[in-house]
Amino acid sequence: METILVLAHVEADGLLAKPALEALAAAKSLGGTLVLGLIGADVQPAANKIAGCGAAKFVGVAGADFTQARYATDAAAAAAIAKAAGATVIIAPHTSRWGRVLAGVAQRLGGRVDTHVTAVSLVNGAPAVTRWYYRQRMEAVLQRVQRPWLIALDPGCVAPWQGETGTATLEAVAVNLTDAHKRTTVTGVRAPKAEEQTIRPDAKLLFVAGAGWTKKQADGQTHVEEAEKLILDFLKLTGASLGSSKSLVDISGEGQAVLPFMTHLNQIGQTGSTPRHPKGLSTCCHGEEPHTVGWRFINERRAISLDPNCGWARGKADVLYAADAFQVMAKVNELLAAKKSV
């Protein structure tokens, strides 16, 4: 029987974020002996929130040094918890914090790691994971003989655990830190101003702008300012998250007209992100493979493109509107604004 450790870090509010509860739900689906391992300044409140999860024990590394998402301290804490738990399988949410350290922890423990896992299951009574290869182009189900096996579960793939709160008995794990662990200091987070933040992971809709927005239009001129207004108005009216094709963000490096609010962080696809949203609307983008691999986890897809034979038409979108996105989006914004004012 496997001893399954769920690794989680507590958030600024002292509790666990949704991805951690998803990892807990995934771990419970495998059976075995469940152990909870928590890291943060004070982990007791988080342990109490999940006291009813059926864990055989709760272990934690707590202290001010463990509030920072820093490789050296996180890796030391995770390795210590894994050893204290005697874990054979370790499941953690694939947050940026765990994504930074889990493979290093696997190396320390002499184990193996699988990241960006989208499902865990039992195959012939043993754990198996599902993950994608070649940037979401092919999906594999695999098992491993090596232990411990560390599994980083992508957020949004499993319904989060819900259950009784209570008072958890927490076993403290000591981690001796030296100056070498503190050569790095996290000094802050840099984020766009709230009104300029266009990446919204929880949005129901992903709006993707392609390079066509900055190209010459039917009148032989570019209309970048108009494009900027249409896109930003749409985002304001719908609360959608903004994505872009690589070609659009790379234009800045080529000295061409750019949409100033667009950065590499908005990029979707081969060298960008693969976000999860229920719906996606693509505009002025040709829908070729390197771009659309980033749409793997968008459920309903529509596209507006002047070319009815573009990549979207070849089984990648549910609906392709062969039309001028400038004209269509202007009307869309009018209708949305009218709807809002009612």
Added chain:
Amino acid sequence: MSIAYQIVVCGSIVPDPLQTLEPVSGHAGPALKNEMMLPAVLDPWVSHALFEAAHLAKSTPGSKVWLVSIAPKAKLQQVMMTIAQKAPFELVAVDGPSSGFTEAAEAAGTLADAIKAIPGLDMKRVLVFGGWESASRGAGATMQMVGERLGITDQFQGVDKLTVNADGSLEILERIEGGKHQVSKCAGPPAVLGWATGSLPEPPNNPQIGMANMRAIMPALQRAKPAKIAAEGVTFASVTLPKQLRETKIVKDAPPDEIAREIVAWVTG
């Protein structure tokens, strides 16, 4: 305080993103159909790491860049014809598979051994660069394991910017959730940086750099030792292409008003 960095960029080759990929089952596990025939490129995030490394080396006199790569050497040679024109570096080649279905831990062991064998490497000056995820395995695991094997515990992933401060410390911006960056200050080398897109454009081809690089690249390819990298202990139950091919409805010749109404109903529905 100025340090002459020794920047080791790790990275392999991947199929050109425009290629259609299809999995096949081989004797050693899954592979890509016609893998050796597919045109290849340097892994995109490795390219960014290489450009950032070259930029840093140029701005800090005495610095040097190595590119350590595990790939089938015939294909690596093809890719080098292009990439060698972009930035000055010394190639350390290992003749092995570049498949995404191989094991990160095994690749990391081979890479770490190749790095340790670089003559004159001084860990107090070493920065290990690479892509934060590959376009093949896409796990973001290899760089961390390489760092651990080299004893480097200052590691950063999804890096978009590196600034060397006046006191020699490093300010690093890493991607985190929600389109934000975590800002860290690291005392200095050694460190591992898995690069995302970085902040530099792709440099134009420079034939002079290409010729200078190729003089050393060809002997490096000839010296490339074979490495056995597989996926020991892994059983693939299945490897499949996505099943869902959508029945695309193409709406042509509809007025913008009508399309807009349909989109609004869908977005707000």
